Each structure stands twice: as structure tokens, then as C-alpha cells.
Amino acid sequence: MEFELTAKESVQNLAGPEYPDTRLWLYNDRLGGPFIKARQGDLLQVRFRNQLPVPSTIHWHGIRNVNAMDGVAGLTQDPVPPGGEFTYTVPLEDAGTYWYHAHTMAWEQVARGLYGPLIVQGSDDIEVDQELVLILDDWRLDEKAQIDEASFRNMHDWSHNGRLGSWFTVNGRLQPQFPVSGGSRLRLRLINAANARVLRLKLEGAQGTVIALDGYPCEPFPLEEHGLELATAQRMDVLVDAGPDTFKLQEVSTNQTLTAAFFVPDATTRFSFPRPALRLPKVSLPSLDLQ
Template identity: 55%
Template sequence: MNVAFTRRRVLQGGAAIALAAGFGNAAGFSAAQAASPILRAGEGLARLAPGDYPETRVWSYGDRVPGPVIRVGQGERLTRRFVNDLPQPSTVHWHGVRIDNAMDGVPGVTQEAVPVGGTFDYDFTLPDAGTYWYHPHNRTWEQLARGLYGPLIVEEADPPDVDRDEVLILDDWRLTEDAQIHEDSFGAMHDWSHAGRIGNWITVNGKGESRLPAKRFERFRLRLINAANARIFYLSLEGMKAWTVALDGQPLDAPQPVERLSLGPAQRADLIVDITAGEGEEAFLTSHEQTRDGEERFAITGFPVTGVARDQSLADPQPLPANPVPALGDLSSARREGLQMEGGAMGRMQGAMMGGGFMAMRDLAGAGKVWALNGRADMPDTPWITLTRGETVRIAMKNDTAWPHAMHLHGHHFRQMVGADIGPLRDTLLVGQGESAEIAFVADNPGDWLFHCHMVEHSAGGMMTWLRVDA
């Protein structure tokens, strides 16, 4: 199946997508490149753009973008000494893991930021199999955009029967015409008050030219991770038959056939994919973007087909083994809380609480705060809510802004409630502009946990709070 796509080669300013014709190797890392006990963050170079552009100056883990794949068996212990060779303090947050609170990597909440030249020892067990990732939680809006992220794969004792297990980390970069990170726009109030930092160059596994050779009827497990600061990826699969088997690391009750999906910042999706394109053809993972001329499709990973794996597709996949996430309690008697999101460009917020008093919107913007949760634009000194360990809580969120928000809860997984229906487990939920969403979870993990928007400019600009689970 050959599909014609719009492809661009010249790096452009603004938020336009710039993709090069042709593909390189999407498998920029592999399970064989297992991480050492040292996880070092530092400055370096990466070949993000095609060869006729210079290498890009980046910040990275283990001298590569993305950082090294960390693969651990379910229930096993992970230890890493983080070494900070960056010019800024930093931490490592293990996104989506139901982790010991002291290891969550949040400055001012679970640890102090690791100073320049300093170290911190992370040591924890991984209760759940699935697809997770790691990234900084200090000046995330800058450090993430410079390339600091990597995949964390927790393997099932009985994994699905596939020919290949591939991790695809999607990102967008804001690059100058000489393929360098656009540093002058870090902290730009337009980004913070609008959609966030949207880049002009998409990479998969750190490559702008992405290709995975395949065979007809070969079966893949594709682990998709959105590591972008703010971009929502709208994706489709061409020349493949696919099922979603897990979201945010947590298995679905039953595999769901999928042709198109959206992936908000920090969200993950595990797909089982059969290549149906014929020999000499090419299957594609494509990104759909709205332009002034309407919707355009961009191939972000190609799967050129050479050879045949078997005579026909395998049987439909079975569900992945469930993780030991506690079941919701009685929802009719569960504690109920509300969370209102306000602010941003084209919003109606006139002001919010900050620093112990009310500040008008103009003064908030001068302090770099343009969003609020429940009328508060700064990180509160006391928890938003305090929960008893083991209790079930329902949180009704109202997005009273003109922008979508990817709401992420640390240390737990929740289910979205839509009427009488209860959705799959997630740790990050995309709440559209003007929409309401209700989630429910069991507060089983003691400690202080962030709840924030993972459009990281929104988080830095006021969309961050925290809750406490008593031991």
C-alpha cells in the first residue's frame, strides 16, 4: 500500500511541521543498549535533522536522544544513580510508575533538585508491567524541550506473542534554520498562555527520518510515547491491522481495533500491529495536522515491506495480563472533589490567588502565571486535598479555558467516568477546551503527589497542585 504524503525538507519558523523526504532508521536505540546503573544528564549533540544540516546541541541522558532504554521485569527493583552534568539543577521523574513517594523526582515535594555536579540515588520497585518513561521535573518546560527524556519498559512475565517489540518516542522540536534549538523562545508568554511550546520539527526516536523495515504479516508490539512539551499527536495507521492493548501502561480489558488515535503530551499507547502492506509497498504511521489549507498527513515512520513473515495474519491478540492496581470502591459513597481550570489566552479569568493574596490577571502575567486551578495560580503550601489511604475519590474537572489540558496524576492510576461507563486505567487524561471530565481512583499510595497539566508550559504557568495520601 503506497500512500502519497506531503513532505517538507526546509526547517521553518512558527508552528509549521517540517519533515524530510525519505526515512532513516527509527530504531535509534534497542533493548540491547541496556542502561548502566549510572544515568547521566549532560550537554551533547544529536543528529535530529538530515545530514546536510549541522548536528543539534541538546541536553540528554546517556549521550543520546532519547535516553537509554531501561527494561525491567515486573516486580523487580530499579536502581540508578543520577549524575547531573547539566548547567541547571534537575531531577528524574519516573512517569506513570506507582512509585515510592520519595523516589518521584519532584523538587520541593519529594526531594530537592539535584545541583549542578550533584548526584541522587533512585531505588524503587516496579509493581506494574507496561510502557512508561522518565524525564526531568525541574524547569521541565526547558529541559524536556532540550531532549531530556527516555523510555522505561516494565516487561510482563508472560508477554504477548509478537515478532518484534519496538518503542517509538514521538517529539517535536522548535529549531532554527540551522537546526539548533530555538532558545530565545523559552519562557515566551505566548506559548505559556496559548497551546504551549509547539515545535516545527517532528522526530521519532530522535530521528527526523524514521524507518523500520518489515515483512508482510509480521506482528509488532508498538509502544508509542508522546514526549512533546505540548503537542497532541493525531495519528493513523496505513497498511496495518492494529489493536490498542494498553493505555498509559495499563492493559485494556480487551484489545480494541484501532485505525486512528490521539496521543496527548505524556500519554502512551501499546498497539499490536500486523503489517498488511504487500511486498515492495510501505506501511506508515502518520500524523494528521490542521493547516490553513485543511488537513494534511505526514509520514512520521515508514515500514517498507520486504519478504513475508507468514502466509496470513495471526489470530486476533489476547488481552495483556492485568496489573495489581486496586479496584475502585463503592462509587456512590466515594468522596467527591472538584477541580476548575481557568485562565489562558481568550479565557475569562480576571485574577487568582497567589502568594497569600488575590492578584489581577495583569499582575499574574507579570509574574509568569496565566492559569489557575480552583482559583489559585501558585503551588499551595498545604495540600489541595488530604485522603485516607485506601479510600476511593472522585474528581470532577471542568476545563473553563479555550485550550485542551493533559491532566496527570502522580503515583496513581485513575479511571474516567462517563455516565454509567467506567473507562480504562490511565495516569494522564486529555480534557478538551470547555469540556468536563470526571475521574475516580483509589488513594492507595501514601505521600505527597502532584496533579498538574502536562502541557508543561501550562503547568509552569499555574496549572499545578498537590494532594496528600496519609499513611
């Protein structure tokens, strides 16, 4: 499977129509990143072009990978210079929810928008009617809706291992609405791309069941009323049986509840058949090297 990613400067409307466009760094001019979807067992080849004014690399977060393809500048490869190219070859041995992001001065490059989702589907995934990939981020913007560049070199933020943002988006949009069918079973693939914010997520108006954490299946458990923490770079897969009414994804880590996204039933309503009990997919483990 071949893919091309070009990192470059881009101007997008991030903060809403009442604000000016924001200068960002993006892959392929896509807010929230191009969606890479593959099958377990595929060999992913990504031709990376760096059109930024600074060096960059790409890290494949959570994937069981070849060391030389891990994308950590100065450790597993030299950074790709401005105008340069590098081809990543990544074996996709495990199904799950992953993501890719810049890994050269990552505290700045990721915060400027250099990331995207990587979804690897398996042959025995839980059957659902609809999948939604939600990549969550907070951005620190100034009063003109521009990236607060001074904060990248702020020692106070560095001492806290990151900087909290002031605008919250899902797939690069403020409080997006996702159409769903009433009575359908959804799989929400949630990715925390925030620079430092630990999210606490809950559903309002629907019940969710967590079926995977950081890409790997877990014993299913309910997404509780008080929510579940999702730290920076973590992923969580949630199963939801949609009812006839709109429900919300909310961020509740502070005393001010933030609605991140709405899920709005359309005119199509499915007959609600009895659902089979959830089962865990098989997960292979790396072979032991005892030499």
C-alpha cells in the same frame, strides 16, 4: 537492576545531513534517551549524575512509585545541583509502557532532549514476534537547526502551557524506517514526549488494534481511519499484523498529514498462522488503606 544516567550537554545531528548539528541536553549522549527495559517485579536502581549547568531531577512517568523517588523538584526531593548525584530506587510493580524525563523546569529540560523510554515487561504479556518502541517528539528549531531558546521564556507559550515545535522526530530521527517481517505480529509502544502537541496518530497501509493506554491494558479496539489522540506524556500500545507491503505511522492532527515513520518488510516472510483471540492480562490494584 542497576542503571546509570548522566545528563549533560551534547551535540547531535537532529535536523538531517543538510543542516548543522544541534546543541542538546541528553542522557548518556543518546537522542531519544537510553532504553531501559526491565521485568515486572524488578527493583530499578538508577544512579543519576548531573553534568548540566543547572539543577535537574528525573521523574518516572506513570509508574506506581515511592513518593520520595518521584523526582519532582521542590516537592518530593531537592533538585540535584550541577556536579551532584542522586540514586533513584523505583519498584516496578506494574508491566507496561512508561517513560522517564527531567522534572526541574521540565518545560525547558524535556524540550532540550532529557527523556527516554522505560518498558516493563510482564509474565503474561500478549505474545508478539517483534516489539518497537517509538518515542515521538517535536522540536522548535531556528534556521540554523538550534533549539529556539528564546521561546522558553515566552509568556504567550507559557499561557498555553507549552510550545509547539517545528521538527518532528521518532526516536530522535526524521521519518525513520523500521525493518519488519511480512506476516509477523508487531507491538508498537508509542510515547508522546512533545512539549505541548496533542498528536492524532493513524496507520496507513495496515490495521492496528489498541491494547493498552498509559501503560495499562484496555479492552482491545481498532485504531480507526481518523486516528486516535495521544496527548503530551501519554502512551499507547498498538498491535499490528504486518502484511507484505510497507506501511506508515502518520500524524493527522492538522490538515497536513505528516508521515512519522515507515515500516518496511524485509526478505523474511512468515507464514501467517491463525491468530488467537486477544486476551487482557491480569492487572493488580493497590491494596486499600482504610486506616
